[in-house]
Amino acid sequence: xxxxxxxxVGSASSLTLPGIGPRSLEKLAAAGxxxxxDLWFHLPxxxxxxxxxxxxxxxxHGSPAQCLGRVAQxxxxxxxxxxxxxxxxxxxxxxxxxRFFHFRGSQAQQFVVGRRVLAFGEPRGGLIGFxxxxxxxxxxxxxxDVVLGEALDPVYPAVAGVGPATLRRWIDAALQRLDExxxxxWVSAELLPDAMRGSIARALHTVxxxxxxxxxxxxxxxxxxAQRRLQFEELxxxxxxxxxxxxxxxxxxxxxxxxxxxxxxxxxxxxxxxLTAAQRxxxxxxxxxxxxxxxxxxxxxxxxxxxxxxxAALAAAQAIEGxxxxxxxxxxxxxxxxxxxxxxDWFSPLGVEVAWLSGKVKGAARKAALGAIxxxxxxxxxGTHALFQGEVRFDRLGLVIVxxxxxxxxxxxxxxxxxxxSGERLPHQMVMTATPIPRTxxxxxxxxxxxxxxxxLPPGRTPVRTSVIGMSRREEVMQRIRGAxxxxxxxxxxxTLIDDSEEVRAQAAETTFRDLxxxxxxxxxxxxxxxxxxxxxxxxxxxxxxxxxxxxxxTTVIEVGVDVPNASLMVIENAERLGLSQLHxxxxxxxxxxxxxxxxxxxxxxxxxxxxxxxxxxxETQDGFVIAEQDLALRGPGELLGTRQTGLAQMRIADxxxxxxxxxxxxxxxxxxxEQDPEAGQALIRRWIGQAVRYADV
Ligand code: ADP
Ligand code: MG
Numbered sequence: 081x082x083x084x085x086x087x088x089v090g091s092a093s094s095l096t097l098p099g100i101g102p103r104s105l106e107k108l109a110a111a112g113x114x115x116x117x118d119l120w121f122h123l124p125x126x127x128x129x130x131x132x133x134x135x136x137x138x139x140x141h142g143s144p145a146q147c148l149g150r151v152a153q154x155x156x157x158x159x160x161x162x163x164x165x166x167x168x169x170x171x172x173x174x175x176x177x178x179r180f181f182h183f184r185g186s187q188a189q190q191f192v193v194g195r196r197v198l199a200f201g202e203p204r205g206g207l208i209g210f211x212x213x214x215x216x217x218x219x220x221x222x223x224x225d226v227v228l229g230e231a232l233d234p235v236y237p238a239v240a241g242v243g244p245a246t247l248r249r250w251i252d253a254a255l256q257r258l259d260e261x262x263x264x265x266w267v268s269a270e271l272l273p274d275a276m277r278g279s280i281a282r283a284l285h286t287v288x289x290x291x292x293x294x295x296x297x298x299x300x301x302x303x304x305x306a307q308r309r310l311q312f313e314e315l316x317x318x319x320x321x322x323x324x325x326x327x328x329x330x331x332x333x334x335x336x337x338x339x340x341x342x343x344x345x346x347x348x349x350x351x352x353x354x355l356t357a358a359q360r361x362x363x364x365x366x367x368x369x370x371x372x373x374x375x376x377x378x379x380x381x382x383x384x385x386x387x388x389x390x391x392a393a394l395a396a397a398q399a400i401e402g403x404x405x406x407x408x409x410x411x412x413x414x415x416x417x418x419x420x421x422x423x424x425d426w427f428s429p430l431g432v433e434v435a436w437l438s439g440k441v442k443g444a445a446r447k448a449a450l451g452a453i454x455x456x457x458x459x460x461x462x463g464t465h466a467l468f469q470g471e472v473r474f475d476r477l478g479l480v481i482v483x484x485x486x487x488x489x490x491x492x493x494x495x496x497x498x499x500x501x502s503g504e505r506l507p508h509q510m511v512m513t514a515t516p517i518p519r520t521x522x523x524x525x526x527x528x529x530x531x532x533x534x535x536x537l538p539p540g541r542t543p544v545r546t547s548v549i550g551m552s553r554r555e556e557v558m559q560r561i562r563g564a565x566x567x568x569x570x571x572x573x574x575x576t577l578i579d580d581s582e583e584v585r586a587q588a589a590e591t592t593f594r595d596l597x598x599x600x601x602x603x604x605x606x607x608x609x610x611x612x613x614x615x616x617x618x619x620x621x622x623x624x625x626x627x628x629x630x631x632x633x634x635t636t637v638i639e640v641g642v643d644v645p646n647a648s649l650m651v652i653e654n655a656e657r658l659g660l661s662q663l664h665x666x667x668x669x670x671x672x673x674x675x676x677x678x679x680x681x682x683x684x685x686x687x688x689x690x691x692x693x694x695x696x697x698x699x700e701t702q703d704g705f706v707i708a709e710q711d712l713a714l715r716g717p718g719e720l721l722g723t724r725q726t727g728l729a730q731m732r733i734a735d736x737x738x739x740x741x742x743x744x745x746x747x748x749x750x751x752x753x754x755e756q757d758p759e760a761g762q763a764l765i766r767r768w769i770g771q772a773v774r775y776a777d778v
Contacts, residue, residue, distance in 0.1 A: 095119070097253045104242065111239040112770055117263070119254035120284050121767060122247075123310070123732045124234030127290070127300055130200055131229045137172035139203040139210050146200040147176055148226060154191045165211075166191045168199065176203070177211035196220040232290045232299055255288055266760040266767075267313060271749040273742070276309045283309040287733070302738055311734040312742050315524065317768035318731070319750040320761045322527035326377060327754070329528075333505045334375040335478045337402035341367075344397040346430055351390065358382075358536035359391050365532045366395045366510060370402075370479070376508035379485070379526055382534030383704035384514045384668025385541070389419065389643075391534065392481050393426055395510055400432055400459040404478025404507075408462045411484045413438055414608070414637055417618055419483065420462040422643075427460060437463035437472065440614040477507045485511035514668070515661060515708060524736055524743050527750070543702055544671040546679045548655075548695045557651055557680055558599055565603050565630045569648035569675050573633045574666055576654045585635050586611040592653065593633045603630040610637050636662065638669060645673035655681035655698075656691035660711035663698050690714060712737065732768070 095105060095115055113119055134145035149168030152175060156164050164180040164187075178199055180187075191197070201215030220226065236247055263281050286306035290299055298304040302311070348355070355363065362380055369376035382388045396406040408423070410416040420436040427434055435449045435458040452458040456475030461467060511529070522531065549557060561571050573596060577588040586609040593607040606620045606629040617637075623629045625644050632638075632647075636658075650670045655663060663681070670677040681695055697710050736743075753761045 097250060099253070100250060107239060107241040113239070116254055116257060117767065118770070119251055120258055120263070120288075121732065122236060122239075122251065123287060125237055126235050127232035128200065128235055129229075129232055129296065129300070131231065131296075133226070133228070135172040136168075136170045136174040136176045136210065139176070141203060141205045141210075144200070144202045146198065148196065148198050148220075149176060151191050151193050151195045151197060154188070154193065156188060164188050164191075166197070168197050175209050177209070178215050178217065179211050179213045181214070190219055196222065196224070198226060231292045231294065232296060234288060234290075251288060255285060258284060264763070266757075266764050267316065267749060267753075271745075271752060272309075272312065273745050275305055276312060278305070278309060280309065280313065282306070302733070302735065307733060308739070308742070310732075311739045312746060313764065314731055314734040314768050315736075315739065315742055315746045316749055316753075317764045318734075319524060319527050319746055320753060321765045321769055323750055323754050324761065324765065326528035329375050329377060329506060332375060333373050334508055335402065335404055335505065336373040337370040337399050337404065337478060337508070339398070339401040339403070341398065341401070343401040343430060343432075344394050347394060347397050347426055350426070350429065353538065355390070356387065356534075356536045356538055358534045359387055362391055362532045362534050363394050366391070367398060369530075370395065370398050370508055375506040376479075376510065377529050378510050379529040379531045380510060380512045380534065381531060382512070382514065383537065384665060385672055386514075386534040386537055388483070388512045388514075388534060389422055390426075392483070392510065392512060393423060396423075396460060396479060396481065397427075397430075399479040399508070402478065404476050405453070405456060405458070405474050406460050406479045406481065407467055407474070407477060408460070408481040408483065409465060409467050410462075411464070412637060413440065413464055413614060414617060414621060414642060415483065416462060416464045417614075417621070418642060423460055423462055432460060433458035434460040434462060437461060437466050438614065439464060439466045441466070479508045479510065482509075482511040485513050514665065514704065521712065521736060521740070521743075524746070527747075540674055541671055542674075542676045544650075544667055544677045544679050546667065546681065546699045546702075548681045548683065548699055551682055551684050554682070557682060560678065560680065561600060561631060561649060561651070562603070564649040564678070567648075567675075568646075569673075570624065570627065570629070570644065570646055571631045571649035571651065572638065572647055572666075572669055573631055574638070574650070574652045575633065575635055576652065576657050577635075582610040585609060589633060589635050596631060596633060600631060604628065605631045605633060607633045608637060609635040636666070638666075642669055643672060644669070646675075648673065648675040648677040650677070650679045651682060652680070653682050654684055655695060656683040656687055658694075660694050660697060660707050660714065663694070664704060664707045667698070667702075 095108065095113070095118075097116075100108070108114070108118075113122060128144060130146050132146065133148050136147055136149065139145055139147070147168070147170060149170035151166055152169040153167040154165070155167075156162070161181060164183045166178040166180075167175045168178065169175050176199070178197070178201070197217055197219055199212060199215040199217040201212030203210040203212055234248070236244065236251070238244070239247055242250075258281050260279055260281050263279075263284075265280060269277055283306040286294065286304070287310060290296075295304060299307070362382075366376070366378060366380075369378055380388060380391060382391075392408065396408070399406050408419055410419055416438060417436075420434060424434045433452065435452050437446070437449045437453075441449060449461075450471060450473075453461050454473045454475060461472075461474075466472070561573075564571050573592065575585070575589040575592050577585050589607060589609045593605065597605045606623060608617050608620045612620075620629070620632070621642075624632045624647075627646060647670055650667055652658070652663065652666055658666075667679045670679060679698075681698060683691070683695060687695070693710075693714065697707060701707060734742075750761075753764075
């Protein structure tokens with residue numbers, strides 16, 4: 081039987097635990113837990129430490145703690161919504177407020193002044209000392225002993241409709257059935273790093289129910305050997321799934337696009353510049369891929385301003401000449417719009433129709449675009465993620481191009497690819513990114529892609545001079561703007577308010593806009609933000625491009641891709657709020673023409689250490705690679721890769737940044753398994769990723 085359980089399928093592992101009825105099974109299944117082994121691999125997100133008490137005067141903002149005190153005051157109020165506030169006081173003499181928004185009357189009545197309360201929660205600093213919102217708590221009798229936890233308490237990812245205590249009980253029951261032989265070791269010992277030779281079952285026991293003497297610090301920081309063992313396997317499973325997707329795609333056919341290259345030649349001749357050597361090399365690499373009858377899966381990486389768009393256009397020309405359609409997707413409306421314009425400028429003189437589609441294209445225009453795409457009247461479709469939608473059908477899609485690919489999820493990319501399936505054939509795929517990803521990380525995130533690099537900027541670019549200036553010297557900055565505009569160039573002013581609401585961001589930009597209009601008079605100032613209608617946005621961008629606007633005030637909507645070579649000054653307000661990649665992208669909007677360009681990073685003091693470090697790096701280097709590595713060190717891979725990237729963000733226990741040292745071993749193990757033991761590969765993917773991932777395009 082142990083063999084059956086090993087693979088995670090079969091009768092021995094089906095979910096039959098005492099106390100789990102059919103209703104509960106449904107709830108578990110909805111969370112992807114269908115088998116015993118799924119419960120074993122439902123791993124704690126983190127741990128809570130109830131093994132000790134913290135005095136109220138020792139609490140730290142944001143750092144969960146357990147306090148013991150007596151009720152000093154109880155208040156039931158209705159500010160905005162009903163709430164209950166219980167102040168407790170301990171021997172330190174300070175108060176801690178426990179705040180509840182959901183509570184029953186009976187619960188409120190339990191809190192009697194003088195009663196002892198043991199509370200666990202995350203303290204937040206408020207005006208009147210610390211408070212905990214919805215702490216877990218227990219009321220204690222006067223002589224009742226305080227029972228502290230013996231080991232760390234695991235906190236599990238929630239399962240809808242199942243309380244944490246119940247879930248924990250079920251996992252306990254599941255663990256009873258997890259002995260040393262219950263789980264097959266799919267990774268042979270010689271593929272594992274030295275410190276990880278223990279069994280996977282033992283690692284699971286330790287991670288679910290840390291023994292009393294376990295290293296608390298290691299567990300809380302995710303560096304305990306048992307955790308490392310599991311992290312290794314999870315990273316391996318993700319790597320295997322990417323390799324498998326790749327192998328699967330490769331086993332399909334693709335149209336061999338080999339029509340002689342006349343269209344691309346004509347496009348090249350119409351350009352006002354010649355390609356750089358790096359662009360030529362990448363165009364050749366893409367060309368060779370496209371001529372084969374195997375689907376291309378290629379990532380083109382090139383720093384901001386390296387000229388990726390024309391490279392994409394040349395690949396598109398090859399596909400179009402071969403009789404196929406091309407789809408180009410960009411992550412923002414403004415960028416997609418700009419691409420549509422560039423491609424029209426390039427292709428219309430060659431007699432190639434370009435269709436434009438975004439979510440905001442409605443009515444007759446939408447119908448016309450959809451019709452042209454479906455009938456094959458237009459060979460090129462440019463748009464936002466609206467191109468991913470079901471109603472968009474292509475006649476003969478041969479090449480999919482995704483710009484700034486880190487802004488999209490892997491699934492979106494796959495859904496567009498699926499639109500080009502005809503029978504067994506897949507379209508070719510090209511994805512572009514300006515984010516230079518360090519090697520190990522690229523290995524983990526892009527194992528399914530080949531990589532080309534445009535590692536050279538077009539000639540004649542002068543480096544952007546970057547200065548860091550405090551808000552108090554704003555007037556100096558105004559002088560620089562006047563100077564730049566007097567010299568016939570243009571300026572961006574970026575407002576950086578970080579707020580989830582586009583509305584709030586837009587308002588802040590409006591305020592700055594009115595301000596600048598008054599101060600910079602008679603310069604022509606215009607405003608773009610995410611709340612404007614597409615037509616308004618487009619009109620403003622066109623005016624800026626045409627030189628009819630001197631200063632463009634914008635939210636970070638202009639962050640990626642926008643290309644107006646005559647703009648030579650970039651002012652970023654509150655630059656200390658932005659991450660490095662974002663600053664680098666924004667700065668990349670200038671330095672695109674012949675004029676020497678400047679970037680002014682305006683900051684509001686006092687600066688945090690991290691803020692200071694970021695601005696310093698920006699001043700020192702313009703090398704996207706250095707910046708990305710620093711960004712990785714400061715912020716972790718989620719930001720760098722885009723959080724939705726490849727499902728890596730949803731890992732159960734691994735963390736690409738923290739566990740980066742495992743990646744070399746993971747890559748080696750993955751290729752060995754793919755070659756020698758594909759069955760183990762499948763089993764590991766099932767164990768860790770389960771139904772959550774689509775393998776290729778089934
Ligand atoms: P990115 O790689 O950031 O997407 P773009 O494709 O937007 O860069 O190109 C930036 C600018 O450089 C554009 O104005 C483009 O026309 C121009 N450009 C591209 N290639 C060359 C080249 N070989 N020589 C001169 N200018 C070029
Ligand atoms: Mg670009």
